[in-house]
Amino acid sequence: MPTHFSRRSLLRGITAATAVATLATGLTACGGDSDAATTTDAAATGTVTVGQLSNRAAQQAELKVSEVKSISAELPESVRKSGKLVIGVGALPDGFPPLAYVGSDQKTLTGAEPDFGRLVAAVLGLQPELKNSTWENMFVGIDSGKVDVAFSNITDTEERKRKYDFASYRKDNVGFEVLKSSTWNFDGDYENLAGKTVAVDNGTNQEKILLEWQAKLKKEGKKLTVKHFASKNSTYLALTGGKIDAYFAANPGVAYHITQTAKSPNPTRSAGTFSGAGATLQGLIAATTKKDSGIAKPVTDAINHLIKNGQYAKWLAAWNLSNEAVEKAEVNPPGLPLDNS
Template sequence: MRAGALLIAALAWVAFPVLTAVAGDGFDLSPEQPGRIHTKKNETAATAIPADFKFVAPGKFTVAVAPGGPPLATYATDARTVVGADPEYASAIAESLGLQLELVPVAWIDWPLGLASGKYDAVISNVGVTEERKEKFDFSTYRQGLHRFFVKSDSPVTSIKEPKDAAGLRIIVGAGTNQERILVKWSEENVAAGLKPIELQYYDDEAASLLALRSGRADVIVQPHAQLVFIAARDKNIKRVGTLSAGWPDRSDVAITTRKGSGLADALTVATNGLIEDGAYARILERWQLDEEALPRSETNPPGLPKFN
């Protein structure tokens, strides 16, 4: 059943944006950000910046971020300041490099052209590593790409770990997303095994999706982990029953994105590993309730999701 397909780019991992800066329990969406995690300059990372690399603005690290919704990135309660896990991580990277952060809010779909044309030095906005993107950009990983299965609090569904657990369930998913591609494969596997197919449902926005879940018209919703963590804290009427890697059956990572061959990626990888080693990385993720997405180590241009026909 389709109630209006969502026009979301494949692998974008951005669905159902929250359009207002409403603080959910445990999240600080104030423009002042008194709890922001800070760090000191990492000399090793700073010296890894190529001598001939020209920043968009001298002395500044100019980063594009798409304020699509908390806890990753959203407008603060002043409706002007962009806050969230990605802006805070960008701030820590800038401090590691000894630079001032300059955030540039962009529409998610616009970042590739803006980065390629030199409007900003990097993109830190939940960009997944794919083999197709690696042809044009370099990557420094900083989080795992995870999706979650959530159900209403009193649902009889208690665990979804593999395709058979989802057999016969009505699952809300974004059209054109990576999670849709994976669930189509899961459903095909179930049918081949003599089990019921998965019924995928599509809705125009977050409110319609959550209403369908609460009213019993759907059994499960699957979205990027970060978005559902915020919704669960805000609404207190849904619970997590499973995890789905964006690269199922393999791991898939989210990364800082830079221009191909610019030489900046290695320095950003060093900076991220410095944040991991000194504990700032873990504190940032914990502050935004994303600690389950932590990586043990940052990598430059790791294997990405394959090209799909």
């Protein structure tokens, strides 16, 4: 997503969608705007448990992952000798389920992003050490060298490449949520929105995209009704009450809410996704390292090893994010251009 929308609008789209769950699971236990306590996983390299303490957001799974010495040998000597991979996560103060948040024990950092950092660390033969901070302080940690790599839903942009190197690992998507009983699907074509009523949050990247589609349809003599609601609960009530056909939001937030409604009287499902970067570029989420640190390449190779061996697909499936899978990881792939970042 464009950076002037992506971070804050994504957090708005995800955290607002899960405000009730946030309070229920004690996400504010993370603390204030300073770095939270650093945590080092005690599990030995070889097995990584994903989806722990997820508050029903994930299907817990144990994945067998061993060090690949040909990949770990690519690491800078200082990182290899330290025996640990310091992973930055910018989830303070409230977290953003299902990507990074405090788990059901109200103290352990969980989510798809820290889980993936743990998987990459295992391939590299390193002990994962998670440092949870605010979004801004996470980048300070990378800049200062206190953080080796950040896994925190960071969009690959050309502007950020001036200071950082990237290892892509997930699509940056927005998506449609509908009732499970609905037969409508987006199918990647805005024309399918003709005659529909869709809710979207004010000031978000997805609102920008939806309004562009609305304007196109209007020129074609077709109508797309866009609705805004004062709260996320009001949006969901409108969806279950049939007042709207779909809700257009950040795809991870949609994925999370689907897991929360699965056993309710009104379960929901995904009706399709769209690149947060728009029609001409697939937006990408990437592991982020200090520029020229020498870490991006081995991290990319570790990700591709996970893809090849199936652990990557199992990680995404555990967190209901299979629709954001990439075929391969790349070092510094094309990102959002400077005039859109």
